[in-house]
Amino acid sequence: MTRKYLLQGVAVAGSLALTAIAVPTSFAATDSAVLSHGSGHAADPQDDALAFDSAAYTTISVTVDGQPMNVRWYKEICYVAKPVAAAAQQPGGPGGGGTTIPNTACGYQSINVFVPESAFSNQQAPVYFALNNSGWMASYVKASVTDGTSYDSSTSNVGAALKAGYVFADVANRSRGLVGADGSSPGKAPAAVVDAKAAVRYLRLNDATMPGSAERIVINGTSGGGALVSILGASGNSSEYNPYLEAVGAAGIDGKGRSSLRDDVFAVNAYCPITDLGNADRAYEWLYNVLDTRDGAGQNPSPEDAAAIAAQFPAYEKSLGLRNPDGSRLTAANMIDTIEQEVIRSAETYMKADATHTIPPLGGSFEIQSGGPGGPPTTKSYVNDWIDVDNGTDKVLSVDMKRYLAFVVAQATLKTTPAFDAVGVNGDITSRTETNLFGPSNQKYMNYTEYSWDHNDVAGDGSGLDDTGLTWDQYTGKRSTTVDDQVHLINPMDFVGTGADTAENWYVRTGTRDRDTSFTVSINLDRALEADKQVKDVDYQLAWNQPHAGNYDVPEAMAWIAKVVRKAGDPLAARHHG
16 A cells, blocks of 8 residues: 655565554654563563573584684574474575475574673673575575684684674575465565564563673674665664564564564664665666766666666655755765765775775776686776876875776676566566565565556566556555555665664675665665664765675774674663663
């Protein structure tokens, strides 16, 4: 059903329809009589079944920076009371084939908890909460800490977290691509967010008996995982998720959907978040058409579609009402200048960080190394024709933005048009865009943006004007449709600055060579966070010369985490007096 949120976007149908008009997120703040700040909530048989067993661990040994360390591994804890069974055969195996999963009962709703010996009896240690999704795909339970492995804390976020004495948690969750035991698609939005919240609630339920502090949960993710940690961090304690949480048996949710536990988090560590999906096509086509980047690269196979989608971006950007640090309004008219300033800040930060950090002169070459998993790295040279710097003074003299964007797309072919909601458009049935994240669980996919809905021409797919006889506005105007719920419930921009308990601390990075989503997406997220009075620390940058990747700056990120943890003080005081 059509609804006005803080930020207007485009949408899709739900795997679990809300039974009534969504409750405002401010309910989380007003329902303080029910909402617990710790584990001392009313006894519940379902919660009793989720009790943590402190003796159920295996001791494994690892080496961090050459020093041996014992780690207690609490293996594959099911964090919900009513998990959704998965099929044994799942897509996405090596070479694009399938893969067999051993834990069909709860493998996509489990958590692996690793406790370094320094935290065995430490209830103040932060919990490093890793969401390992890629491309918004479902994430089967992972073990990032393995017996006998050696870690370098300067390059491994896993090793760095263990060395710092943090509890490390690998969190599985349902999302797109998941095949249920009944053949359905139970990972439709907002399943990934619901599961992540359920895992947080499990930690809160058992905070008094588990090592580490649920008041110091630091969530980490890259790409689709970066988007997932962004919405998890933005939407803390929003009652809009309660019906979904109740359906999977999350801790602290009773049969009437009332909450007695919190699911807000302490800090967010997000890399290249593929977020604001309802508007991502607009942002992408605008960025790569406003300076004719698609045409210049010979990567504009659908120019009419690209132009039409790009034309929607200025109005969307204006609707956000965001401001730059200097107080000026952020609009499409000054967005290229804004991106340029962020690129300059990135380059100068890089040069100032180390005397050995230099940038090639104009006419020189960037040597870019790349390589897929299991393959040898390859190095290619790209002429620097876009940024002029003085390495002696660590200053940028000029940036040619048209040539900069051409440099970005020279290394990785641009996405399709549309970039994120392409399936069903112009006969496309093979794209791997996020279209299958949306729709009911018994439907393969559903278009979730107005443009793609109205231009779907694949007969019989159940999506679009051609099959429903309804335009996007007509379809979303029906009370029985929940397409806007799905997009809304995975979009952090709809929760930052509202009544939700948004995380107080944010560390966000997107590489200057990242072509996987528009630079405007992370810039908008940063500006929204900066305007939210409950957010205390925002560390945002375009990471110099980095592609679509994450955890490439482990020492810097871990130093930031240590800083905000230290500044926050004793988490036990927060638990008892929050």
